[in-house]
Amino acid sequence: MRIAGLEQENVQIGSRLLAPDDLSITGNGHVTFEEDVMSGCNVRVIAEGRDILIGARGWLGDNAVIRANVGANSIVTANTVVLEDVPANAVVSGDPAKHVWQVC
Numbered sequence: 001m002r003i004a005g006l007e008q009e010n011v012q013i014g015s016r017l018l019a020p021d022d023l024s025i026t027g028n029g030h031v032t033f034e035e036d037v038m039s040g041c042n043v044r045v046i047a048e049g050r051d052i053l054i055g056a057r058g059w060l061g062d063n064a065v066i067r068a069n070v071g072a073n074s075i076v077t078a079n080t081v082v083l084e085d086v087p088a089n090a091v092v093s094g095d096p097a098k099h100v101w102q103v104c
Helices: none
Strands: 002-004 011-013 024-027 031-033 044-047 052-054 090-093 098-102
Parallel strands (some): 011 031, 024 044
Antiparallel strands (some): 090 098
């Protein structure tokens, strides 16, 4: 995991974060990963001017760009750019991300 432009204490990681070495976190906000988050390859979390929360059991697909909150149990598909908050239990896809499915 690469952290650039953030102090180490501005990143909080819950238990069992599954992420490759190329997960990148940048910006001046606080970033929180709750428990059991899974990240694909080349995911970028950009906390520029805001805090970002990745909810419990969130899935971040390969090459996703995260610039907003991702709710618990939500899936961000590969190559998706998240510019607005994703609600819990949702599937989003596209550039910019669009809600494509709500799970329960």
